[in-house]
Amino acid sequence: MLSGFQNNVVEETSDEWVLYHNNFSLCSRKVRFCLEELGFNFRSQHIDLIETGKYEVASSKYLKINPGATVPVLLHQGRPIYESHEQIYYLIEQSLDKKNILPSASDERLIMDYWVEKSSLVGNPLKNQDKYAGNCCGPLTFPLFVTMIKYVSIKEIFKGLKSHPMKERVIIFFIFKILGLKIFSFPFPFAKLLKSSFSNLNIHLCDLENHLEDKKTPWIVGLDLTLADISWAAILHRLHECEWGNMLLSDKPNIKNYYSNLIVKDAFKKAFDSPTHPILLKGIKDLKDALNNKSPITKLHNQIRNKINES
Numbered sequence: 143m144l145s146g147f148q149n150n151v152v153e154e155t156s157d158e159w160v161l162y163h164n165n166f167s168l169c170s171r172k173v174r175f176c177l178e179e180l181g182f183n184f185r186s187q188h189i190d191l192i193e194t195g196k197y198e199v200a201s202s203k204y205l206k207i208n209p210g211a212t213v214p215v216l217l218h219q220g221r222p223i224y225e226s227h228e229q230i231y232y233l234i235e236q237s238l239d240k241k242n243i244l245p246s247a248s249d250e251r252l253i254m255d256y257w258v259e260k261s262s263l264v265g266n267p268l269k270n271q272d273k274y275a276g277n278c279c280g281p282l283t284f285p286l287f288v289t290m291i292k293y294v295s296i297k298e299i300f301k302g303l304k305s306h307p308m309k310e311r312v313i314i315f316f317i318f319k320i321l322g323l324k325i326f327s328f329p330f331p332f333a334k335l336l337k338s339s340f341s342n343l344n345i346h347l348c349d350l351e352n353h354l355e356d357k358k359t360p361w362i363v364g365l366d367l368t369l370a371d372i373s374w375a376a377i378l379h380r381l382h383e384c385e386w387g388n389m390l391l392s393d394k395p396n397i398k399n400y401y402s403n404l405i406v407k408d409a410f411k412k413a414f415d416s417p418t419h420p421i422l423l424k425g426i427k428d429l430k431d432a433l434n435n436k437s438p439i440t441k442l443h444n445q446i447r448n449k450i451n452e453s
């Protein structure tokens with residue numbers, strides 16, 4: 143998988159900065175937050191994922207921008223930077239006004255790097271969840287994927303089988319489309335994956351809770367927001383979007399307080415709240431309704447809640 147700045151031009155453009163992204167994508171939101179916070183002017187190029195209606199991410203046109211068929215991709219003068227954690231570092235290095243987002247003291251920089259890495263989504267999301275909190279978020283989003291894919295035609299999912307380089311991702315969406323939330327009545331594999339991702343993410347969140355408790359500062363590194371906060375914002379936002387927030391954060395007052403500092407920031411609102419999608423709104427509503435009624439996902443939520451209360 144390609145990572146970081148590449149020297150080949152993938153698009154002839156007069157725009158200095160272009161972001162190929164998706165409104166629902168966690169990694170795209172992280173990069174949008176960084177662009178907004180640093181005040182970059184950029185051309186926004188929305189690319190649909192199957193969850194938001196079609197496999198534009200696997201279209202021949204987009205595969206020229208990213209042969210890996212993922213968003214986000216940041217272009218600088220037509221040259222791509224791959225992987226969202228690389229993109230936010232690239233942006234800060236290029237920014238004329240670093241706004242203290244990049245700490246100058248080396249010990250603070252080390253703290254920032256540690257928390258950025260921990261929150262990144264690297265490689266296969268089903269692997270290395272003990273290292274990367276970002277990798278836990280895919281399985282935790284399964285229920286929302288299911289309620290969103292209901293609004294997407296099966297014909298569109300089929301198209302992914304032809305052109306998507308990661309066929310296993312396409313097959314998962316087929317299963318979600320056909321079985322719906324019933325999929326979580328079976329103990330294996332999706333309910334099991336979800337439970338283990340939940341436990342893994344909870345360990346990362348306990349680390350963050352303890353760190354914030356010790357530091358007693360508004361942000362992860364100290365008094366200024368840094369890339370670490372930009373990266374964690376995407377994870378905490380996703381947890382709330384998927385209705386896990388209250389459950390996972392009920393015993394973590396420092397993270398709750400920290401998240402309330404994040405959501406009032408203008409750049410956060412521009413990156414996370416304003417760009418939405420009709421399928422996402424319907425999916426969120428259906429997931430809420432399913433949780434309020436007796437459904438397989440309610441049972442799973444209760445099992446997870448009981449496990450947390452026991453621990």
Ligand SMILES: N[C@@H](CCC(=O)N[C@@H](CS)C(=O)NCC(=O)O)C(=O)O
Pocket residue numbers: 167168169170191192199211212213214224225226227263264265311
């Ligand atoms: N490690 C990559 C992850 C990129 C990624 O997996 N993006 C998802 C959306 S958050 C995607 O494009 N999925 C397309 C697909 O699965 O078809 C990064 O940090 O940029």
